[in-house]
Amino acid sequence: IAGITQAPTSQILAAGRRMTLRCTQDMRHNAMYWYRQDLGLGLRLIHYSNTAGTTGKGEVPDGYSVSRANTDDFPLTLASAVPSQTSVYFCASSDHEGYEQYFGPGTRLTVT
Amino acid sequence: ILNVEQSPQSLHVQEGDSTNFTCSFPSSNFYALHWYRWETAKSPEALFVMTLNGDEKKKGRISATLNTKEGYSYLYIKGSQPEDSATYLCAFIGGTASKLTFGTGTRLQVTL
Numbered sequence: 001i002a003g004i005t006q007a008p009t010s011q012i013l014a015a016g017r018r019m020t021l022r023c024t025q026d027m028r029h030n031a032m033y034w035y036r037q038d039l040g041l042g043l044r045l046i047h048y049s050n051t052a053g054t055t056g057k058g059e060v061p062d063g064y065s066v067s068r069a070n071t072d073d074f075p076l077t078l079a080s081a082v083p084s085q086t087s088v089y090f091c092a093s094s095d096h097e098g099y100e101q102y103f104g105p106g107t108r109l110t111v112t
Numbered sequence: 113i114l115n116v117e118q119s120p121q122s123l124h125v126q127e128g129d130s131t132n133f134t135c136s137f138p139s140s141n142f143y144a145l146h147w148y149r150w151e152t153a154k155s156p157e158a159l160f161v162m163t164l165n166g167d168e169k170k171k172g173r174i175s176a177t178l179n180t181k182e183g184y185s186y187l188y189i190k191g192s193q194p195e196d197s198a199t200y201l202c203a204f205i206g207g208t209a210s211k212l213t214f215g216t217g218t219r220l221q222v223t224l
Contacts, residue, residue, distance in 0.1 A: 031210070042201070042216040043156075050210055058211060090155065097210045098144050100158035 003027070006091050006104040013081050013111050021076045021107050023091030031094045032074040033101065034058075034066060036087040043090065049074055050097045081111045114138055116204045118215035125192050125222055132188045133218040135202030139183035143205040146212065147176055147187055150199045159187075159200075192222040 004025040013019050025032065034046040035058075045058030049068040063085060065077045074093075078085055088108050092101040117136045125131050137145065144163045148156040160169040165180040173190045189196055199219045203212040 033212075035214075040216065043203075043214040045211055045213075048210050056210060059213070098205055100146060100161050101148075101156075101212070102158070103155035105155055 004091060004093055004102055004104040006089075006107050008107060009105070010108040011110070013078075013109060015081055015083060015111055017081050019078045019081055019109070021078075021089055021091075021109070023074045023076070023104060024072050025074075025091075025093040025102070025104075026072065027093060027095075027102065028071060029093035029095050029102070030071070031097045031099075032068065033092045033094075034064070034074070034076045035090045035092065036060065036085075037090060037106075038087050046076065046089075048097075081109075083111045085109065086111045114204060114206060114213040116202065116213050116215040118200075118202055118218050120218060121216070122219040123221070125220070127193060127222055127224050129192050129222075130188065130190045131192055131220070132186050133200060133220075135185045135187070135204075135215055137183050137185075137202070137204040137213075138206060139181060141206040142180045142183075143207060145178055145180075145185050146203040146205070147185070148201040148203065150201055150217065152198070156201060187218075189220070192220075194222050194224060196220060197222050 007022045033048045035043040047066040091104040094101045147159040150156040162178040167178040199217040201217045203214045
């Protein structure tokens with residue numbers, strides 16, 4: 001089934017550890033996005049990529065990095081996790097920037 | 113940080129009732145306004161992408177209007193059904209098309 005997948009589904013991580021959340025889409029969408037969802041704050045954009053090879057910062061980029069080596073994959077890395085990064089992370093993609101976005105199932109991350 | 117507000121925060125209606133919610137956003141530098149439907153334990157799904165002042169979009173019993181000059185959009189649900197129960201998110205894109213700023217959503221519960 002075409003779509004967007006994320007891994008892992010959930011993870012408990014010790015503070016200070018490095019973690020990469022994976023996101024893959026098979027729709028050949030140009031643009032991809034990472035959001036975090038926190039109670040009362042809604043979805044907030046962490047990083048985005050308009051096309052393979054380019055990335056940009058969203059509203060809350062600190063503590064996170066991304067890469068876009070190819071069209072399909074857009075991994076999000078936490079270099080040294082902190083408890084405030086406990087959240088549900090959603091990856092999304094769209095055909096082009098500004099178009100409707102398709103969301104992955106989310107990754108629930110707990111940093112202890 | 114852009115201010116995108118949705119009201120009400122939550123809404124409880126009876127089956128068959130019609131209802132509407134509001135999304136307000138900055139009236140300057142408008143690019144697009146998205147509406148998403150987010151069911152519990154699922155991912156957000158796009159309902160509408162609206163780009164022109166005066167736009168009206170419809171999908172079944174759900175419709176939306178857009179006023180970019182005054183910075184608001186309404187989402188209407190006619191004859192609510194229990195399966196309409198979800199959180200409805202609006203997202204504003206201003207200036208650069210890359211970044212969506214989401215509101216915190218209106219949580220709708222429809223009971224029999």
